[in-house]
Amino acid sequence: MLFHGSVPAMVDCGKMGLWRVFQDLLLFSKQPVPPTCSNLAAFLAPACFSYYAMAVLVQLPRTKLYRMALLPSVLWLILRAGVSLDFSEKHAHLRQGMAVGMFNFATRAIAWVLVDEPYVKIDHDNTGSSNKIADKANTESATTSSNNIRSAMLNASDLCNNLRGIGWNWSKGVYIRAPTIKVESRLVFAVLSLSRSLFYMSIGDALGLCVRVFAPQGSAGWSIFDPTLPPIRRYLQSTIITVLVGFSALSVLEMIYSFNAAACVVLFQQHPSQWPPLVDNPWFSPSLAKFWGRDWHQLFRESFVAVGYKPLEGILGQYAVIGAFVVSGVLHDVAMRGMGHGDTLRIVGYFVMQGVGVALERLWRRLTGRRVGGPLGCLWVWTWQCFWGNHLVDAWAQGGMVARSELFPVRPVSWALNSAGVLASRGT
Secondary structure, three states: OOOOOOHHEEEHHHHHHHHHHHHHHHHHOOOHHHHHHHHHHHHHHHHHHHHHHHHHHHOOOOOHHHHHHHHHOOOOHHHHHHHHHHOOOHHHHHHHHHHHHHHHHHHHHHHHHHOOOOOOOOOOHHHOOOOOOOOOOOHHOOOOOOOOOOHHHHHHHHHHHHHOOOOOOOOOOOOOOOOOOOOOHHHHHHHHHHHHHHHHHHHHHHHHHHHOOOOOOOOOOOOOOOOOOHHHHHHHHHHHHHHHHHHHHHHHHHHHHHHHHHHHHHOOOHHHHHHOOOOOOOHHHOOOOHHHHHOOOOOHHHHHHHHHHHHHHHHHHHHHHHHHHHHHHHHHHHEEEEEEEEOHHHHHHHHHHHHHHHHHHHHHHHHHHHOOOOOHHHHHHHHHHHHHHHHHHHHHHHHHOOOOOHHHOOOOOOOOOHHHHOOOOOOO
């Protein structure tokens, strides 16, 4: 509550006044508006169109100056959409998705301004190599030239949604895991993908139920550090919750990815090879570098490298990797703020410390001549992740992001247990 004449009141009022001036100058909506058809057309459509326009220009030669000139307008439209549209509290996960989407639009637009060579779409069958890396192909092998506006416009929609660069010449260095079983039939692939989506939905639901066992009943926001427990039990419990939340987060990603794979293969007739596995057994990673550079998903690698790593490479050299993790941390903080909460110190701090861990591995190799790896390396990864992950997950839990049932459109495990009367006593 604001008290008349108090210093906090004046400070808060000053901030609100500055925000209103900022809104007026940038022509933002003074109050967040619901996502009706007219509001989506007024706010979201211009942001999407400007993002699409940048995707067209990055394929055309000698357009860097045009991209640079267009970038401020693109960022303005993206920010305008992000702060003007609002979903109800019931659909907070959609607000989170909106925040992540707009941040991705912005960072990719910046990345496309910084590139010197045009992006070229190549044959998806030529993007893989024997070491499972989507190496850069010769532009002479491109199936469709992007040097004309028509083909660039046709390919731009794929570029806008192709976060890992599968089938594009810019995906050099992006690790793409080869599928265990190659499926050529679109129908079979769609059925398998939907089955995977349902499977991960069930896994995520079960993990969410496990996490909610530790949560105070009826509490949306809570701390994973139970002050009533002695220190050893307290941090053992918080670490168990952290691991469960980590696997749950991966289940959500796999669920969404598998559903989108099925939808795009059926509706847009994409080839199954354009949807390779998302991750590569991250729980067995022998080093943090391998965990983040190969085993974890690489969906935002292009933006993180272009915006966070390359600007610092000339100063920090190989340790500029910390910059990429800073951008990753900001993305996750923006996602949480999209749900009405924020904890920049702990969220960004977690990702900064991941960059520090990778830098320490590189320093270790420089001093000893040996890479971090093997069983001890795997233990190192789990220890580092769990220690800093405790703080990240606690921030998420206090912000009400942990074990949210609305993340899953169907909750098979909860439905089965409710039918059996198992969950009735907890009201889950």
